[in-house]
Amino acid sequence: MTGDVILQNAPALLLAVPMLAAFATPFIGRYSAVARNIWVIAAMTLTAAIGFILAYDVFTAGTVIYTFGALDPASALPLDSGGIPIRIIFTVDAMSAFMVIIAAISGFAVMLYTMASESKSSGKDGFYALFLLLIVGIMGMVCTGDLFNFFVFLEINSLAGAALVAYRVDKGVAVEAGLKYAVISTIGGLFVLFSIALLYGQYNALNIAMLASSIQYTALDKIALVLLLAALAMKAGAVPMHFWTPDAYSMAPGSITALLVVASQASLYGVFRVVFTLYNVVLDYVTIGWIIIILGILSMFVGVTMALVQKDVKRLMAYHAVSQTGYMLLGLGVGLAVLGQQAALDTYGIVAMEGGIFHIINHAMYKGLLFLTAGAIIYRTGIRSLNKLGGLGHSMKWTMIFFIIGALAIAGIPPFSGFASKLLIYESVFLFSPVLSIIAMVVSILTLASFVKVFHSIFMGPALPEFAGVKEAPLPMLVGMGILAAITIAFGIAPELVVDTIVTPAALALVDQGGYIASVLGGA
Amino acid sequence: MYYNLPFIIAAVIAVIGIAAMLFRHNLVKVIMGLSLVEAGVNLFLVALGYRIDAIAPIFTNAPSTDMVLPTVQAMTLTNIVIGIATTAMLLSFTMIIYKKYGSATTTTVRKLRG
Numbered sequence: 001m002t003g004d005v006i007l008q009n010a011p012a013l014l015l016a017v018p019m020l021a022a023f024a025t026p027f028i029g030r031y032s033a034v035a036r037n038i039w040v041i042a043a044m045t046l047t048a049a050i051g052f053i054l055a056y057d058v059f060t061a062g063t064v065i066y067t068f069g070a071l072d073p074a075s076a077l078p079l080d081s082g083g084i085p086i087r088i089i090f091t092v093d094a095m096s097a098f099m100v101i102i103a104a105i106s107g108f109a110v111m112l113y114t115m116a117s118e119s120k121s122s123g124k125d126g127f128y129a130l131f132l133l134l135i136v137g138i139m140g141m142v143c144t145g146d147l148f149n150f151f152v153f154l155e156i157n158s159l160a161g162a163a164l165v166a167y168r169v170d171k172g173v174a175v176e177a178g179l180k181y182a183v184i185s186t187i188g189g190l191f192v193l194f195s196i197a198l199l200y201g202q203y204n205a206l207n208i209a210m211l212a213s214s215i216q217y218t219a220l221d222k223i224a225l226v227l228l229l230a231a232l233a234m235k236a237g238a239v240p241m242h243f244w245t246p247d248a249y250s251m252a253p254g255s256i257t258a259l260l261v262v263a264s265q266a267s268l269y270g271v272f273r274v275v276f277t278l279y280n281v282v283l284d285y286v287t288i289g290w291i292i293i294i295l296g297i298l299s300m301f302v303g304v305t306m307a308l309v310q311k312d313v314k315r316l317m318a319y320h321a322v323s324q325t326g327y328m329l330l331g332l333g334v335g336l337a338v339l340g341q342q343a344a345l346d347t348y349g350i351v352a353m354e355g356g357i358f359h360i361i362n363h364a365m366y367k368g369l370l371f372l373t374a375g376a377i378i379y380r381t382g383i384r385s386l387n388k389l390g391g392l393g394h395s396m397k398w399t400m401i402f403f404i405i406g407a408l409a410i411a412g413i414p415p416f417s418g419f420a421s422k423l424l425i426y427e428s429v430f431l432f433s434p435v436l437s438i439i440a441m442v443v444s445i446l447t448l449a450s451f452v453k454v455f456h457s458i459f460m461g462p463a464l465p466e467f468a469g470v471k472e473a474p475l476p477m478l479v480g481m482g483i484l485a486a487i488t489i490a491f492g493i494a495p496e497l498v499v500d501t502i503v504t505p506a507a508l509a510l511v512d513q514g515g516y517i518a519s520v521l522g523g524a
Numbered sequence: 525m526y527y528n529l530p531f532i533i534a535a536v537i538a539v540i541g542i543a544a545m546l547f548r549h550n551l552v553k554v555i556m557g558l559s560l561v562e563a564g565v566n567l568f569l570v571a572l573g574y575r576i577d578a579i580a581p582i583f584t585n586a587p588s589t590d591m592v593l594p595t596v597q598a599m600t601l602t603n604i605v606i607g608i609a610t611t612a613m614l615l616s617f618t619m620i621i622y623k624k625y626g627s628a629t630t631t632t633v634r635k636l637r638g
Contacts, residue, residue: 148599155606159613166617172624176633179551179617186558186610187545193603194538194565200596201572247636 010054011066011090018047022132029125040128044111051104058097063519066090076520085207091145094505099142102364106262113480114255134160141266147196148206158185165252177251184244188231195224209520217282235267239299242322249318254375258368280513289337296329300443331356331425348428353507355424362417366409369484373403376473386457393459395470400459402481411448417488420495530571538564551618551628562607569600
C-alpha cells in the first residue's frame with residue numbers, strides 16, 4: 001500500500017523531499033548540529049532512494065507521466081480539455097531517469113563527503129539548505145515535461161549554485177567567481193525565458209510534448225532555438241562560453257564543485273532535450289549537428305590546452321571538465337547530424353550518442369572523484385598550488401589511490417570507465433569523420449599528460465617537511481570518494497551491462513520524438 | 525505597426541540592458557542592466573497575452589467578453605519573484621566585493637584569470 005503510493009508519486013516526492021528538507025534545515029540547525037547532520041543525510045538518502053525507485057520504474061515499465069493536481073497522476077489529458085495538457089506535467093523518460101541516477105549517486109556521495117570537509121566551517125545550516133536546493137534544481141530540470149517549469153528549475157539550480165560558489169568568501173575571490181556565475185546564469189535564464197515566450201506566442205503551449213507535436217521551424221522558432229542553445233551551452237560550460245567555468249569550479253569548495261559538474265550536465269541535458277525532443281527532424285539537423293560537433297571539438301581542444309599550463313590544481317581540473325564536456329557534445333552532435341538518415345543512424349549515429357551519454361555518467365563519477373580528492377588535499381594542507389605541493393603519497397595513500405583511479409579514467413585508460421565511453425565515441429565518430437576521431441584521441445593523450453604532471457607534483461617525491469603533520473583524509477570523505485571510485489571501476493569492468501541497461505534506452509528515448517509525444521498526448 | 529509597439533519597446537529595453545551590462549564598469553550598473561533585460565522579457569510576456577478590449581481572466585460574474593491570457597501573467601509573476609531573488613543575491617555579492625576589494629568596478633574585480 002505505502003509502496004504503491006511512493007511508486008505512484010515518485011516524481012513529485014523526488015522534489016518534495018529535498019525541498020521541504022532544505023527549508024527545515026535551518027530550523028533544526030538552531031537546536032542541534034548533530035540532529036541537522038542526521039537530517040540532511042537522511043533527506044539526501046531518501047531522495048536518492050526515490051530517484052532509484054523512479055529510475056527502476058522507468059527502465060522496466062517505460063516513460064512515467066506525473067500530472068500535478070490531477071486525480072489520476074498518470075493521465076496527462078483532462079477529459080474536458082479537448083486533448084490539450086493544461087496542467088504541469090513531469091515526463092520522466094529513460095534519458096531523464098538516466099540523469100536522475102547521476103544526480104542521486106553524486107548527491108549522496110558528496111553529502112557524505114561534506115560531513116567531514118565542512119566540519120570546521122561555520123554557517124552550515126545555510127550551506128546544507130542550499131545543497132539540497134541545488135539537488136531540487138537538478139532533479140526538476142531533468143524530470144520536467146514543461147518548458148516554463150524547466151526555466152524555474154534552471155533558476156533554482158543557478159541561484160543555489162552561485163550562492164554555494166560564493167559561500168566561503170575567501171577574501172572576496174570566491175564571491176567574485178559567484179558573481180560571474182550568477183550574472184552568466186541569469187542572462188542565460190532570461191534568454192531561455194524569452195525563447196519560451198516566442199514558442200508560447202506561436203503555439204499556445206508550454207508542454208514539451210505538445211510543442212514538439214506542432215512545431216513548424218518558422219523564423220521565430222529558429223531564433224528561439226539559437227537562444228536556447230546559446231544559453232544552455234553557456235550553462236553547460238562549452239567553449240566559447242566557458243570562461244565562468246574555471247573561476248566557479250576552482251573557487252567553490254571541492255564538494256560543491258563535484259555537484260556543479262552535475263548541475264552543468266543538467267544544462268547539457270537541456271541542450272539535448274531541446275534539439276532531439278523539441279525540434280527533432282524539423283530542424284536543419286545537419287547544420288545544427290555540425291554546430292554542436294564544432295562546439296564539442298573546440299571545447300575539447302581549448303579546455304585541454306588551457307589545462308596544461310595551469311598551476312592551481314582545481315583550476316586545472318576545471319579546464320579538463322570543459323574538455324570532457326566536448327566529448328559529450330561530439331557524441332551527441334554526430335547523432336544529431338545523421339538524425340534523418342536512418343541507415344547512418346543505425347550504423348554509427350546511435351553508437352555515437354550512446355558514447356556521449358555514457359560519457360556523461362562516467363564524467364560525473366570520475367570528475368566528481370577528482371574534485372573530491374583535490375578538496376581532500378586542500379582540506380589537509382590548505383594549499384592549492386601545484387608548485388608548492390609534493391610528497392603527499394607518503395601520508396595520504398587512499399587519496400592517492402582514488403586520484404589515480406580518477407586520473408586513469410579521465411585519460412581513457414582501460415579498464416576504467418572513461419575508456420569504455422571514449423572507445424564508443426572513437427569508433428562511431430571515425431565512421432562519420434576520421435579527423436574528428438583523431439582529434440578526440442589527441443585530446444585524450446594530452447589529458448593523460450596533464451594528469452601525469454599533477455600526480456607527480458602532488459604525490460611523488462620525498463616527504464616534505466612542511467607537510468609532516470598532514471594525515472589521511474577523514475573517514476566520511478574517504479567513503480564519499482570510495483563510492484565514486486567503486487562506480488568508476490565497476491563501469492570500466494562491465495561497460496556492456498551499463499550500456500545495455502541504462503545508456504541505450506536513454507539514447508533511443510532521445511531519438512524517439514514520436515514516443516515522447518505519444519506518452520503524453522496518447523496514441524501519436 | 526501600432527499593435528507591435530509593445531514588442532518593439534520590450535526589445536529596446538532589453539537591448540539597453542545588454543548594452544549597459546557590456547559597456548558599464550560599475551557592478552551596480554551591470555546589475556541594473558540585468559534588471560532592465562528582465563523587465564524587457566517581462567513586458568514581452570505580458571504583451572503576448574494582451575487582447576484588445578479584453579478583461580482580466582476572472583470567471584466569477586464575468587461579462588461574457590474576451591479575456592486576456594492568464595498563463596503569461598502567471599509566468600511574468602514567477603519571473604518577477606525569481607528576478608528579485610537574483611538581484612538581491614547579486615547586490616549582496618557586490619557589497620561583499622566592495623568590502624573586500626575596496627572597489628566595485630569590473631576593472632578591479634579581476635583577481636581570477638588565466
